Amino acid sequence: MIKKCIGVDIGGTTIKSGIFDVEGNLLKSWQIPTRKEDDGKYIIDDIAESIQTKLAVLGIPLEDVIGVGMGVPGPVLPDGFVEVCVNVGWKNIYAERELSKRLGGIPTKSNNDANVAALGEMWQGGGKGYSDLVMITLGTGVGCGIVIDQKIIGGRHGLAGEIGHIHVRNEEKEYCNCGGRGCLEQVASATGIVREAGRILKATDLPSKLRGKEEFSAKDVLDLAKLGDEACIRTMGIVGDYLGLTLFNMTLTIDPEVFVIGGGVSKAGSYLLDLIEKYYTGYCVISKNRPKLCLAKLGNDAGIYGAARLICG
C-alpha cells in the first residue's frame, strides 16, 4: 500500500488538515477551529486528537503515515522553535516536537505558512514541475515564500519572504503597520488597492462607478478595471507597476524559474497576471531570458499540500 503523509495548516481562525499519499494526491481534508485561549496551549492537543480520530474513521493505521508537516502563521527557526506566534498565541514552543510526542514519536516538521504554501504550489499547484519558485500571496497583506532547489529559504531572522514590507515608494506619507513607510503592502495588498483607489478618486476627475460609494473592496476595483472603469484602471496601473518592479528586483537577486501569484487578489486571474507581466517586462530590459509568471492553483489548500510535502519531499 502507498504510504500516507499529513499536512496541517494552522491559521488564526481554523486549522486545516489533509491526508495525502506520498505522490501528492489529497485523500481527505478537514478543519477544526483554532483555540487561541491560554496562549494557544490546546492547539497541539486538538491537532493530534483530530488526526487520530480521522485516521481511525478512515481505517488508516498510524504506522502507514510517514509523518506530519505543519504550516505556522509566524517565524519558525530551523530547529522548529517558535519564539512568538501572535496569530495563535504561542510563545517559546517547539510545536513540531510537541505534536510528535502526542503521536507516538512520528516524524514531524514545521515551517512558516507562506513558505509552506510555496512548497505546496511547487508540488501540485501552479509551480508543478519547477524546483526554484517564488510564490507571492496578495491578500489582506502581501506574503511570499521562496523555494530554491526544492528547499525553503527560511531566512536567519524570520525576515525571508517578508516582501510586503519592501520599500518601494519614497513619497508615501502614511505609516504601514510595520512602522515603516512606502511598503509594497501599502499599495499591492487588498487593503492597499482599496486605499490607492480612494486616493485616485480624490486626486483626479477620472470617471468611475466607485464615485459616491461609501465602501468598496479590492474585488470591486479589479472587476471595474476589467470593465474599463478609468479610475480603477489607473489604480491597477500603479499596483501593477510596483508589483512588476518588485518581481524584477527579486529576479536580479535570486532569479527563480517561476513566480507564482496567489492570494485573494489573484482571483482576478489573467487580467492581474497580464497587468503584472506588462510592468515586469518593462523593467526587464536586461534580459529576455527570465523567470516566468503564473497563477497559483491550489487556493486555500496550498498550505496543507505544502505542509505534507515538508514530510514526503
Added chain:
Amino acid sequence: MIKKCIGVDIGGTTIKSGIFDVEGNLLKSWQIPTRKEDDGKYIIDDIAESIQTKLAVLGIPLEDVIGVGMGVPGPVLPDGFVEVCVNVGWKNIYAERELSKRLGGIPTKSNNDANVAALGEMWQGGGKGYSDLVMITLGTGVGCGIVIDQKIIGGRHGLAGEIGHIHVRNEEKEYCNCGGRGCLEQVASATGIVREAGRILKATDLPSKLRGKEEFSAKDVLDLAKLGDEACIRTMGIVGDYLGLTLFNMTLTIDPEVFVIGGGVSKAGSYLLDLIEKYYTGYCVISKNRPKLCLAKLGNDAGIYGAARLICG
C-alpha cells in the same frame, strides 16, 4: 599529507590561481595574462599548463590535488556550460570539462566570479563562520554573490545577484549600459559615485575641494567626505541611502546572516560601512534582529579562495 585543491579566478586581463590545502590555507598563488584572442581558445590550455608547471616546481604530484575550481566572469549554467562570456571571448564552452580533460580527468567545477568571491569570503574572509551570506562588490560596477546554507544561489537565467541593475531611482534620466534607467550601479559603483558627485557640484553651491578639478575618482570623493568636504558628504549620503535600501530589501527577501561589503570602493573601510549601516538601520524599522554588515577581507584573492572552496567544500 594534507590534500590540496586549486582555485583559478579568470579575469579579463589576468588569470589568478592559488594552491590551497583543504583547510583553506593558501600555499602558493600566481598569475598569467588572459589571452583573449581567437575567442579565448588558448585560455584553458594556458591554465592547465600553468598548473602543471607550478605543481612540478613545488614537487606536488597531481594525485595529491583533489580538484580545480574556476571563477568565470560571466554566467555559468548548473552543468558547467558557458553560453557566452564577453570578458574573455568564450562562446558555447564547457570550460570545466575542457580543463579536466587536460589535467588527467581531475574533478573540476566552475561558477560565476561574483558567486565564487562570496564563497571565498565565507571560507576564509569577512564571512568566516557564517553559512548564509550575501557579498556585495562595489567596484567599476556593483556585483553580488549569494550563498545560502554554504551553497551558491546561481539563478536559473544567469540573473541571480545582478543587483547592480536593481531599479532604485525613478527620477533617473540617463541610461545604464544594461539599457535600463535608475539602476543601483548608476549611483553606487565607483563610476556612479563620481557621476553623482559631479551632479551635486553642479546642482548646489556646497563648498568642495573638487570644484575646478577636471577629473576625480571615487576614492577622491570618499577621502574628501571623510575630511568633511560638504559636497562629498552629500554625495555619499545619497550613495549610502540607495545601498541601505538595497540591503534592506534583500533582507526582506532572503534574510542572510551577514552582508559582506567588498570591491575597490570598500577600501574606504569603516567610514563606508558605518554610512551604509546608518541608512540600512533607518529602513529596518520592522525588526532589530537582522543581518549584520561587515567588510570583505580577502581583497582580490577572494576569487581564488572561493574557486578552491568549490572543490573542497
